Amino acid sequence: MIQPQMPETRNWSFHRDVENLGWLTINTPGAPVNTLSREAITELETLVSRFEELAASDELAGVILLSGKDSGFIAGADVSEFDAMSDFSVLPEALRRTHALFARIEKLKIPVVAGIHGFCLGGGLELALACHYRVAVNDDKTRIGFPEVGLGIFPGFGGTGRSIRQAGPVDAMQIMLTGKMLRAGAARGLNLVDKLVRHRDMLRWEARKAVLQKRKSTEAGFFKRIMAMGPLRGYVAGKMKEQAGKKARPEHYPAPFALIELFEKHGNDWRAMIAGEVDAFVPLMSSTTATNLRRVFFASEALKKQGTKGVKFARVHVIGAGVMGGDIAAWCALRGMSVTLQDLDMERITPALDRGKKLFKKRLRKKYEIDAAVLRLEADPTGKGVSRADVIIEAVVEKLEVKQAIFGGLEDKLKPGAILATNTSSIELERIAEKLKQPERLIGLHFFNPVAQLPLVEVIRSTFNTDAEIGKGAAFALAIGKSPVVVKSAPGFLVNRVLMPYMLGAVERVERGESKELLDAAAVAFGMPMGPIELMDTVGLDVGKSVATELGHGVPDGSQFDQLVKAGKLGRKTGEGFYKWVEGKAQKGEVPAHSDLAALGRELVKPLVDMTEVVLAEGVVANDGLADIGVIMGTGFAPFLGGPLKARKDGKA
Structure with missing residues (x-):
């Protein structure tokens, strides 16, 4: 049959079969995963214009969107473009343009079905949600979710509203706030996916049936939607803020709190939620937090490219x-x-x-x-x-x-x-x-x-x-x-070398009578995942003493630290160290009042930052990027600051 004239594209391929079904495949050139780059979105705009024309003349019965890569569907927007896109003169219009494109897909009078395998994340999930029906492979490789919070932002291609429409407000917000990746079965249970198949080779057949039967996804039921209605929405938003506050501080990670505010304003109207994305999203993209988290993302991705290729371990x-x-x-x-x-x-x-x-x-x-x-x-x-x-x-x-x-x-x-x-x-x-x-x-x-x-x-x-x-x-x-x-x-390598001055400095302050609860709270206020005393208990006081001795830091005889080790009170693993531990949790007393916890935290962390500079200067790691990502991954150092060296460069540590 004669194929319709289609625009030239690098990221997409299209053909129409004898049943007038259109098969649209994304295959980002020269990349291991598919991404929605600006080029890919521009090309999709021209393709959708052609779909509208073919649908109007009854030359196209429906469109099936698939991936040409084994790695999965679409891994999200192209993060490498985010720095350029964070410009206030560029980003709002780019978001509105993508919103308009996804709305056009949704309004096509012919069925559009997404066939999902592997990764379907971020912008990829947002595109799938703009389709009328979604089929996913129910195997261990399929992962569906919104990881944007890990980059200091939230979904910006309409995913906030459409996920609420499909999954209901509470479930959708949890997915976005946590960045959790769902298996196919869980995504089906939340109505983000409509049909499951066992193998990838069944996707085409099931998607074909969905188009021919004009299947359409159903929205979340009333009893789910009621949680965003009237006064209930304010109550739910308050609970979300409370939970988010237990995991992160708004000044450190503003994205979850900005998303909750957007929900509080528009959570009962998914279209209004999408429209409100732009104004809430733009400031986040250019924030220091998002900029640093992108740096961390690229550094962690670079680590995945190390190692000899083709070596097998059984x-x-x-x-x-x-x-x-x-x-x-x-x-x-x-x-x-x-x-x-x-x-x-x-x-x-x-x-x-x-x-x-x-x-x-x-x-x-x-x-x-x-x-x-x-x-x-x-x-x-x-x-x-x-x-x-x-x-x-x-x-x-x-x-x-x-x-x-x-x-x-x-x-x-x-x-x-x-x-x-x-x-x-x-x-x-x-x-x-x-x-x-x-x-x-x-x-x-x-x-x-x-x-x-x-x-x-x-x-x-x-x-x-x-x-x-x-x-x-x-x-x-x-x-x-x-x-x-x-x-x-070299003694202590990277992580233990920088950790020891930090932890031992805090231990010395406890030995002098300062509150261990206050010191731990100050480190958390700075942005550390746990304080230095709790960390010492977690590492193990025997390990801490051994490493300290190896690095030339003496543990004085008769000190509290020394006495705890001699008594076999080694921290979490023995049930008692500086703290008593119950079911894996440190039992802490009240935190004394302090005028500026974050400033005290910076003071506590200074030895760690100083030693990171020393380690880099000695060539223990090859460059500052590796030093920063190593300390973040090994110690939990505040990712939103970009690592100790980046934090010092920015005047934050």
Whole structure:
């Protein structure tokens, strides 16, 4: 059949079949994921104009929107354009133009169906919501959501109103405020998706049926919509502000609070909500918070490009079933690796297996997935797994002679190409490797506690290592879903080197009689996720003392810190340290009054920022961007400030 004349496009392809169905495919050139760049949106405008013409002459029965990439549907707007788009002279008109385009799609008299697989996020979800019907693949790769809050903004292509229309005000706002990515089944339950299919190859058939049957998505029911009506809306908005305030301060992260204000004004009218997006969105895009969060985003994305390509990892052997070793082993098993966990006896290994099972139950949905993860984590007191492992990680006590003895007995058992790694938190690799026949094989893979929550792994490079070993180490970190930062072997490396002066400085103030609750509250007011005393308890006072000693910071005999360690009160893991801990939470007293908590927080954080500058100057990390993202991921340093070095440059620390 004769194909209709269509405009030339780089990001889209279109053809019409014998049933007059139009198949529109997005495939962003030269990129691993599809994004809605300004070019893509401009091209879509010309295509929609043509759809309107073909629909008017009955030459087009409907349009099915699909992705040409295996990675997914559309990952969102093109973040690389955000800096240029934050200009007040450009952004309002660009938003209104996109609003008008999506409204035209919605008003087409022919059905428009989106077929979703993989990532459908941000602007991609906003485009899908402007379609009349949505079909999604119900597998583990499909993720649907609005992650914009993590970039200091909220949906700006009409997603605020359309998600409220589909999911109802409470559910839609929760999705936007948290940035949570939903699985396909959860998105279907919230009415963001209309139909699920089991495999990607079923998308085309189901989408075809949806067009031919002229299916249309239904809106949220009355009992969901009632939460945005009348006085209830103000009450709901108040509760949302209260919850948001527990997680972030408005002056640090204004986007959630701006979204709630928009909802408070227009949450009962989804079209008014969309119209109000522009005025609320524009100031956020150019804010310092959003600018810094974009910097963090690009730095974290750059970490994903590290590592040797094509290296496969199937088996991991972990030596040491304590808190760190056991949790590293469990995490690797959760991420699909077969893991053998070694310690002196089963009495030491069993608690780690039990913690692993709890992690699997928390992170995995289905019983068969949990059972499979449990089977992947195997006790191995005699070390049989060493010779089969692709990666061997030592995670025993932080004592040089113990580590040297372990590695001396392993070297001849390794299979060719296996990674040999230590989870040392402060000892230089050269000292650990000095008795090895091939010291270049030993790298550092330094995880952080709690392993399941903190994304960073320091990949530690000694003077012996080549690019090949470090590249494989970074590849392994990526394979288990962690973010690798390569650091030079030096006492404390990056994170512990900068953390110790910060934590010990706070401990010294407590020793002098200052309130630990006040110091922790001040650090949180500055923007840290938790205060330095609570952090010391979380790390473990024994670990803290060991690292402090390794870095030349003495812990005075008879000090409170020293007495707690000697009494076995090591913090969270023993139920008591500086704080008492109940069900994983520090039991804190009242915070004394203070005239300027944030200023006190800046004072507390200064040693951390000072040491980051020293570490960069010594070449422990390659550049300031890596220093900033490493400290953010390893310590939780306020992302909205862009990292310690960026914060100092901006006069904020």
